[in-house]
Amino acid sequence: MTTIDEPHVHDPDALRADMVRALRDQDAITSEPVAAAFAAVPRHRFAPDAPLDLAYDLHRTVPVKKDEHGLDISVMSAAHLQAVMLEQANIEPGMKVLEIGSGGYNAALIQELVGSDGVVTTVDIDRDIVDRARLCLDDSGYGQVKTVLADGETGVPDGTPYDRIIVTAAAWDIPPSWISGLTGNGRLVVPLTVRGTTRSIAFDRDGEGLVSHSYRLARFVPMQGEGAAKESKAVLRDGVAVQTDDVRVRLNAEALNHALDTPKMESWSGAAYDLPDELELYLTLQLSSAARLHASKDVVESGLVDASALLGVPALVSEDSIAYRIRRENEDTGGFESGVVAHGPQAESLADEYLNLLRRWAQDHRRRGAATIRFLPGPAPSPLPQDTVLKRHGIVAVSWH
Numbered sequence: 001m002t003t004i005d006e007p008h009v010h011d012p013d014a015l016r017a018d019m020v021r022a023l024r025d026q027d028a029i030t031s032e033p034v035a036a037a038f039a040a041v042p043r044h045r046f047a048p049d050a051p052l053d054l055a056y057d058l059h060r061t062v063p064v065k066k067d068e069h070g071l072d073i074s075v076m077s078a079a080h081l082q083a084v085m086l087e088q089a090n091i092e093p094g095m096k097v098l099e100i101g102s103g104g105y106n107a108a109l110i111q112e113l114v115g116s117d118g119v120v121t122t123v124d125i126d127r128d129i130v131d132r133a134r135l136c137l138d139d140s141g142y143g144q145v146k147t148v149l150a151d152g153e154t155g156v157p158d159g160t161p162y163d164r165i166i167v168t169a170a171a172w173d174i175p176p177s178w179i180s181g182l183t184g185n186g187r188l189v190v191p192l193t194v195r196g197t198t199r200s201i202a203f204d205r206d207g208e209g210l211v212s213h214s215y216r217l218a219r220f221v222p223m224q225g226e227g228a229a230k231e232s233k234a235v236l237r238d239g240v241a242v243q244t245d246d247v248r249v250r251l252n253a254e255a256l257n258h259a260l261d262t263p264k265m266e267s268w269s270g271a272a273y274d275l276p277d278e279l280e281l282y283l284t285l286q287l288s289s290a291a292r293l294h295a296s297k298d299v300v301e302s303g304l305v306d307a308s309a310l311l312g313v314p315a316l317v318s319e320d321s322i323a324y325r326i327r328r329e330n331e332d333t334g335g336f337e338s339g340v341v342a343h344g345p346q347a348e349s350l351a352d353e354y355l356n357l358l359r360r361w362a363q364d365h366r367r368r369g370a371a372t373i374r375f376l377p378g379p380a381p382s383p384l385p386q387d388t389v390l391k392r393h394g395i396v397a398v399s400w401h
């Protein structure tokens with residue numbers, strides 16, 4: 001949590017000025033137009049029930065609606081992430097912009113960026129959210145923003161083509177309407193989930209498909225409706241689960257759970273551990289049978305699973321064995337060294353494959369922004385080329401430079 005200067009806690013204007021300063025300091029805001037938009041829009045009026053310090057916190061979301069299990073299905077996104085995405089979008093005055101996933105606040109920021117000659121449409125699948133966004137927008141002086149109730153999977157054809165489409169829920173795929181709905185030099189900014197990790201990717205049009213301009217790790221509530229993610233998940237025991245979006249990977253919960261009870265084999269790569277975004281992307285695309293291992297705090301504290309699994313860690317799985325990445329402090333490798341924990345009858349061969357990738361990463365690709373991510377719509381080639389992930393509407397292809 002970002003702490004706010006005590007004297008300001010009841011003064012939204014002062015809190016907003018602090019927020020803009022801090023977003024600049026943290027390089028989330030890097031341009032004057034985005035700074036001016038954040039300074040202009042009264043963020044707290046889009047979170048009328050939240051305490052002011054929460055509304056103006058840089059990194060926390062404000063809950064708006066939960067599902068029957070108590071999980072967030074709509075939040076006001078964290079200011080830091082909104083700033084990063086608006087910088088990625090590079091919105092100019094006069095543009096026509098579609099936001100998928102409403103709340104009101106981000107649409108108001110976009111309205112500030114496009115100015116009075118621009119047009120902003122925001123669409124949400126949930127009537128409560130659309131109604132709430134409408135009220136907040138009208139109440140804050142942004143009555144010109146259009147609100148639409150629909151599944152964003154099909155876009156909002158009425159306003160096409162858009163100069164920018166900005167998606168604010170974690171998307172598992174890129175439906176055709178998001179590409180065809182863009183102008184020829186349009187940009188799509190989307191939190192795309194690839195092998196269990198979500199990155200906000202700014203995509204430009206590239207022939208029939210898309211090519212990344214920038215990417216940043218991001219967390220979002222999941223997309224609902226037609227485009228909702230379809231992943232297979234195996235709960236091994238309370239607090240331990242593996243999941244994968246690779247249809248070729250089979251998860252045998254019973255055998256993998258049994259593997260965890262066998263002695264753990266720990267090996268170290270001698271290679272640096274850093275740049276987790278790029279490393280993770282590389283691993284999940286290169287591992288021959290990739291899944292994601294998640295463990296709860298209790299399980300980690302019991303010593304059964306390493307802390308690397310708390311937020312999910314790329315795992316290599318076979319029918320009855322599992323290997324995943326760990327790290328330890330090591331000044332000789334620049335601060336941290338990556339390693340592998342493996343369990344089960346094939347622990348040694350899985351650990352070898354994993355360690356080789358960790359070393360190859362450190363040797364050949366260890367650089368921020370080293371990946372170019374493409375989305376190629378249409379039927380996937382068979383067999384699927386190396387470094388690609390199969391989606392429903394096309395493939396994600398990653399190249400390294």
Ligand SMILES: C[S@@+](CC[C@H](N)C(=O)[O-])C[C@H]1O[C@@H](n2cnc3c(N)ncnc32)[C@H](O)[C@@H]1O
Nearest residue numbers: 074076077101102103106124125152168169224
């Ligand atoms: C993180 S919230 C949006 C935050 C908002 N942009 C803001 O200003 O802070 C994500 C929203 O996406 C919406 N959503 C999820 N799936 C959707 C879909 N298929 N089409 C349109 N909206 C969707 C949810 O209802 C939720 O309100």
